[in-house]
Amino acid sequence: MSSAKLSDGWRSSSSRLLGLYSLLFVAWCSVLLGVLYWRVSHYLDDLAQSALLQRAHLFEHFTGDALCEALRENRRYDVHGIDAYGVFTAAGTPLAGPLKALPAQLPLDGQVHRVSGLPLSDPTAVGKRGFGLAMPTRDDRVLVLVRYSGPLNEVNHLILDALLWGVSLTLLPGLLGWQLLRRRPLRRIQAIEQATARIVAGDLGQRLPVADRRDELDMLAAIVNAMLDRIEQLMTEVKGVCDNIAHDLRTPLTRMRAQLYRLRQQLGEGDAQAVALDQVLDETDTLMARFRALLRISELEDHQRRSGFVELAPEALLQEIHAFYAPLAEEKGQWLRLEVAPELPSVVGDRGLLFEAIGNLLDNAIRFAPEGGRVQLSARAEAGATRIVVEDSGPGIAEAERELVFQRFHRSEASQGGGFGLGLSIVAAIAGLHGFRLGVGQSPLGGASFSLLCRPQVL
Template identity: 40%
Template sequence: MFSVHLSEIPRTISFRTALMSLALFGFSFLGLFGYIYWQTAGYLTAETDVALHRQIDNRSAQPADLRLQEIRKHTGQDIEGRLPHSLFDAQGKLIAGAIGQLPAFSGYDKGNEFVWDKGHGHHRPVRFMVHRLEDGQTLLAAQDIHDIREFDELLVNALISGGSLLLVVGLLGAVLLGYSARRRLDTLSRSIERIVKGELTERLPTRGNGDDIDRIATVVNQMLDELERLMSEVKGVCDDIAHDLRTPLTRLLAGLERAQRRNLREEQYAAAIDAAIEDARGLLSTFRALLRISEIEASARRSNFARIDLNRICEDAAEFFEPLAEEKAIRLQFLPSAAPCLLFGDAQLLFDATCNLLDNAIKFSPDGSLVSLQVISDLTRAGIRVSDNGPGIPEPERDAVFRRLYRSESSRHTAGNGLGLSMVWAVAKLHEMTVQVRDAQPGCQIELVGLSMEIELLKRA
């Protein structure tokens, strides 16, 4: 288990994202609660004012004697002072009622508030309304709003406690998210460090939940798979170069040294020079093929992609190799598709790949056998299939044959440089096609298949 310092957690993206979410949710919570509080408090105040207006209207409509009598009676009944009424003369002196002094107010028939001292240390918040009567007296109707104040206080306390709980839970969640993210990043970092130190078989761990880090780790792992394959291929190429090119270079050097030591006639010198030139040309041909494969793998030819028909390319390739097949009494069979087989690609590269497949098929097939070139075309796929009656490729070697300069022991003494199928693999990769090697029973069957033009257009759209 990795140790994560608390000072490292605030630097994680998960922690900062959680804090941003907490802040956004907190502001939303405050806004919603503030709106509810404002609406509730406004509603209760409005209802209180409506009740006070109703009481003022009822008292104002009563005759003066009855009004005075009713106010005295109401004062006697309202012992707790929940709805106090008072009547003052024109000079503001109390005539009758529970509130003995007219409080300061902002205007007649408007809601006002003050703290009413009932005596004996009892103070109650009161909302009141003052009305000027026709005879010059002043009528005051009030209502105890202690319950409303308590309700307001309850709402505010709920806001504070809920906000505090939200803040604590949110911060705790942010810390846990940051801690988890930091641990996961530490795991990824250690895996990357091992890869940097040379352990190319190491892969970034994934959880399989498809989150952002998993997606990045999956892409990086695919890159590492390709890098490992390329490194293995480079190592194999170096080994194959040391193994396969050593013989022609040794032969070239030995021939030149013999020609230097011996007293040869002019025609013998010419023959030695011709042999050296032939060996040098073979080496140059090998390196040109290597450079071309590198060019293809670097996608330098992708700018030449266009809409092409595999039927025409394969027909040209079959016609080109027909004389070579006739020399070995091999029947070269061309099977086009019923409809045009269209895809996006480089016509010259696909022609070269088809020629390489046909060249191998004819080279390794016995005299008098059959070589078949078939165009594959359906709703989703487009490609070619080459079949022969040769010795085939053993299953353990079906991946290795696409490695540069690789040659099996059975084909090591056959003419060639071991780059034909490597070039086919490079062309297939450039065109996002797959290469599959199967047993033709007898012989070998190789398929080069990609997406049809219709599927490619949908994919690009």
């Protein structure tokens, strides 16, 4: 993923683990809060019921006016006692207290029950809920005691608010810590991604960063680095063998060609042996050119060449290339057009190598375009980069071959010109050295279209 966009950090494994832990923590806190609130509520209810039972046991010793006086005094001075009471005759006629009628839902059993909608003389107390107790007195009257649950609910709400604030204040630093813990591994993964991108671009000397934490990422980076060391060693050995073969054969080939040339000079024109020697000389030149191209590609694949990169203006470079190849197009009667958009982004690279790459593409376009055909060299700005396009009106490249044209020694079946199948490989090597994107497609002119996306900074 691209620090996609990894960044989309919410998709990372660390973010998911931290998110899962946070959800479990919140769930556990919610369960704990619910149990605590339930226990506190039940405790307060039990406390209210116990208070009513204690007052009932106290008042059962009183009768007549003494009972009414005791009830008034208790309500006045005992804040934890009863909130309302009523004394009734056996027939239900009210004798004392704010209750004006016997509650219909309250049985006469001396036990505490939940009550609501009590018939009270105080209009502000109508509709209150709480606990009630009804019991017979010694003088055959009915005593009703009531304790409202409003104060208890207020205490419950205070406790609930305190618990919620406590959980919120606990979650806030937890979320901040989540963000910090989530970002640390993401930064390390981004560094690994950047190093991997340079390795993919061809710089096998790059290694994944390893910290001193000795965690899973360090262990994985160490394993990958060991693998890259081995791959680089094998690639160097293979490359060294190929380079040595090409280099060692170049000297004897040069000597052989010199001897053949001297032999050819000793023969006259029209001699059958002279014609055969000319053919051998041509094949020798072809062979030596291929070795030179292989050595050139090997040289371009050395990423130390980047040390000489400078910032270039693509307009001046393209004008120079156009002026250099214009006479070659004129010889074939071709129309070579240069089309450069204004204010192109600058390009970082080696001027000589870029001249070679674009010139190689333009030389191919001129070679494969028919006499009187059209060739176009253009450049335009695209997403902060410069896209250079070379097009022609030649036979083009079949879609099935477009992935193969940059391989060494590959030659298109439609190709009727010379070449060794290494020109585009050199262009690809130069593009890879610069971190540019090389592509091939179909041109509106009818032939092939090669594009080079030149980023302003090297990967």
